[in-house]
Amino acid sequence: MTGAVVTAAPPAATTEAEWSAAVSAIRELAPTGRVLLICHVNPDGDALGSMLGFALGLRRLGVTQLQATFPGPFEVPEPFRALPGLDLLVPDQQAWANPDLLLVFDVAAESRLGALVDRLPRARATVVLDHHASNTRFGGVNLVDATAAATSVVAEELLGRLDVPLDVEIAECLYVALATDTGSFRFDMTTPRVHEMAARLIATGLRPGEISRRVFDSRPFGAMKLSAEVVGRAQLDPTAAAGHGMVWTYATLADLERHGQRPYVLDALIDPVRSVAEVDVSMVVKELAEREWAVSLRSKGAVDVSAVAMALGGGGHRLAAGFTGYGTPGDVVTAVRDQLGRHLIP
Ligand code: AMP
Ligand code: MN
Ligand code: MN
Numbered sequence: 001m002t003g004a005v006v007t008a009a010p011p012a013a014t015t016e017a018e019w020s021a022a023v024s025a026i027r028e029l030a031p032t033g034r035v036l037l038i039c040h041v042n043p044d045g046d047a048l049g050s051m052l053g054f055a056l057g058l059r060r061l062g063v064t065q066l067q068a069t070f071p072g073p074f075e076v077p078e079p080f081r082a083l084p085g086l087d088l089l090v091p092d093q094q095a096w097a098n099p100d101l102l103l104v105f106d107v108a109a110e111s112r113l114g115a116l117v118d119r120l121p122r123a124r125a126t127v128v129l130d131h132h133a134s135n136t137r138f139g140g141v142n143l144v145d146a147t148a149a150a151t152s153v154v155a156e157e158l159l160g161r162l163d164v165p166l167d168v169e170i171a172e173c174l175y176v177a178l179a180t181d182t183g184s185f186r187f188d189m190t191t192p193r194v195h196e197m198a199a200r201l202i203a204t205g206l207r208p209g210e211i212s213r214r215v216f217d218s219r220p221f222g223a224m225k226l227s228a229e230v231v232g233r234a235q236l237d238p239t240a241a242a243g244h245g246m247v248w249t250y251a252t253l254a255d256l257e258r259h260g261q262r263p264y265v266l267d268a269l270i271d272p273v274r275s276v277a278e279v280d281v282s283m284v285v286k287e288l289a290e291r292e293w294a295v296s297l298r299s300k301g302a303v304d305v306s307a308v309a310m311a312l313g314g315g316g317h318r319l320a321a322g323f324t325g326y327g328t329p330g331d332v333v334t335a336v337r338d339q340l341g342r343h344l345i346p
Contacts, residue, residue: 014143014154021141022127023161025101026058034065036099036119037088040112042294043070044267045080045180045215050129050152051105052085053173057155057164059088069095071114077264079215083176084169098122104139106151108132108315129154131181134306134315149189152177156197171204176215179208183271184216188319219265226251226259230284231272238278241340244302245279248336250329252287263288267296274298281305281340285329293325293332299345307343308336318345 029035037055039047047070055068067090074091076083092115102123107130110117120126120138128139131154133146143154152174159170166174178198182190185198202208219227230251240246251266266286274282280302286294295312297305299319306321312335314323325332 013147014145018141018143019158019161022143022158025125025127025141026061026063026162029063029101031062032065033063033100034067034096035063035101035103036096036123037066037068037103037105038095038107038113038116038119039068039070039105040107041071041114042264042267043076043080044106046150046152046177047106048076048080048083049173049175049177049180050150050155051103052083052088053152053170053177054103054105054129054155054159055088056085056167056170056173057159057162060164060167060170061162065100067095067099069116071116075262075264077262077267078220079218080176082214084172092116095119098124100124102126104128104130105155106130106132108134109136110138112315129158132315132317134310149187149191149194150177150181152181153193153197156200166200166204168204168206171201172206172211175201175206175208176211179212180215184212219268220261222259223261223265226255226261226265227269227272229255229259230266230269234273234276236276236278237337240279240337241281241303242344244281244340244344246281246283246337246340247273247276247279248283248285248333249273250285250287250293250332253289270296270298274300283333283336285325285332288324291327293329295323295325295332295336297321297323297336302345303340304343304345308339311339311343312336 037051039051068088069090069092071092126139127141130144131148131151135144234249238245270284280300282298284296288294299305304318306316306318309316309321309323312323
């Protein structure tokens, strides 16, 4: 299929029937019922925060058989290593094969579940909590709200419907999720509803300054030096995206090794790159393995990068998306460049 324009219809708002189905699935668990919570590969603040915050809520409800996990190497990025509820995490190989209830967080499509995708048919019931417009509704119950700034917004609502009061630990998890997905309350999705939720979370006594320092403003010296190199090799392409322009850079496994850094440190690099005033689209191409790259795309409003990413096998949100690219960084850039003009936002 060439030249196809892939646009996802926004999912309809979650119905009362779906909310009650999710509430019943949790309330009707047997006392020994095993609940497995999973989030997407290469987990970010929203994936981990919404999952762990919800898991802590279930613990408050008296659920004792709880596991939380994510696919791939069992490594939590440093910024999230102080999140409450980390004791609930297990490596993906140790996750129950046949849980009584499977809860899925911040996952738009099954392809983001890696090896854990096999739990979907094996779980007795599955509830998906998400906020991607492109969500494929792969659960038995799908709580998908494309107007929510983070999956933690959906998680907070479900906790409320279960009458779980917020405590400072649950709140810290949900706050990290909300703060990371809104770019520290800067993006367009930062609605009154987001600030109202932040107010409820902060009212539990959490320390926003401390959390922000840990999550956003702290990194090893080597990560700073690596960032300088990667940003230093960025290239400007003013004619891309029908003249809206693109800036891009790449980072290799050799770069990581030279500076003694782990791959997740590269996830922060899209921020300095997307600050370039001359262009609409920004991109960071991060080496995963030989000729395989994790690509981060951002737009300021001229291009629907989620459509670009979907056309290349990935997904995401209109202004923040990603996919896995193959070949050289140049091949990846060419593939993106070819798509940009086809997905301009009218
Ligand atoms: P990132 O650039 O990794 O911060 O991702 C931005 C957005 O794109 C997130 O909402 C992700 O869910 C989505 N995304 C990133 N990579 C992929 C992928 N390989 N497949 C589908 N969605 C992705
Ligand atoms: Mn995410
Ligand atoms: Mn999210």
